[in-house]
Amino acid sequence: MTDNKAFEPMEHVDTILFDLDGTLINTVDLIVASFMHTMETYYPGEYEEKDVIHFIGPPLSETFEKLDPARIQEMTDTYRTFNHEKHDELVKDYEGVYETVELLHRQGYKMAIVTTKRSDTALKGLRLMGLDRFFDVVVALDHVENYKPHPEPLEKALKQLGSSADRALMVGDSHHDILGGKNTGTKTAGVAWSVKGREYMEMYEPDVLLETMPDLLKVLNVHAGNRG
Structure with a gap:
């Protein structure tokens, strides 16, 4: 307490x-893996797990808007596709x-x-x-x-x-x-x-x-x- x-x-x-x-x-493992998959797709080699921890909390749209306002939906779709595929395995x-x-x-x-x-x-x-x-x-x-x-x-x-x-x-x-x-x-x-x-x-x-x-x-x- x-x-x-x-x-x-x-x-x-x-x-x-x-x-x-x-x-x-x-x-946590699912979210971190989903963000890492997305970051590697769009920013290969630029992010580590300790970096994406800070993305946890707000909606995906808020996080991805800060990274690239022109690709919010594209990045969101990439994240969600991976997230749904790995959901039951990692939760x-x-x-x-x-x-x-x-x-x-x-x-x-x-x-x-x-x-x-x-x-x-x-x-x-x-x-x-x-x-x-x-x-x-x-x-x-x-x-x-x-x-x-x-x-x-x-x-x-x-x-x-x-x-x-x-x-x-x-x-x-x-x-x-x-x-x-x-x-x-x-x-x-x-x-x-x-x-x-x-x-x-x-x-x-x-x-x-x-x-x-x-x-x-x-x-x-x-x-x-x-x-x-």
């Missing part, structure tokens, strides 16, 4: 908004995620996915990890005009869940998630397993930093036999 803030259980929270990649499912789980989400679902928490991925790819990952049955609400890139940290996707998820920001917690591995939560008015939880590192997450001052996903149960004061 984070040691940079006094730990106070969020017992008033009944709604959890989760980022997907790097938070619930381990897509892994995070220890404790399934058990934590299952328990929260059983306890009646309202839960949604809020991601900067397209919905088809997001659902592919959820199904692969067996998490799809816990999430009736998935707000993806193709469902909104503005992506995190803009509050639109979080507000859309809250509306579909019949909840409000003051009862919600946004959980994620990126500053897009933490700032998105702050901009919406939710509590925020960063994950220490972010590929960008613990110090990166702490910079954005989430309300709590989770060492493992089961720590979320401590934050919410949830026990296997009861809620709260």
Whole structure:
């Protein structure tokens, strides 16, 4: 559990908004490989894995626009074709995620996915990890005009869940998630397993930093036999 803030259980929270990649499912190897494939296609020999780590988080269009505005769609198509082909081979789980989400679902928490991925790819990952049955609400890139940290996707998820920001917690591995939560008015939880590192997450001052996903149960004061 984070040691940079006094730990106070969020017992008033009944709604959890989760980022997907790097938070619930381990897509780091897949994303890095997809970016490396794309970079080698268009900029052979110019990028290493440590360089493309910085591309993780925002939508592909934002990343590729900075590289070459004239080839955004072409580069995006190259990335996605490789990404879909290698998806099931390279995506892994995070220890404790399934058990934590299952328990929260059983306890009646309202839960949604809020991601900067397209919905088809997001659902592919959820199904692969067996998490799809816990999430009736998935707000993806193709469902909104503005992506995190803009509050639109979080507000859309809250509306579909019949909840409000003051009862919600946004959980994620990126500053897009933490700032998105702050901009919406939710509590925020960063994950220490972010590929960008613990110090990166702490910079954005989430309300709590989770060492493992089961720590979320401590934050919410949830026990296997009861809620709260």
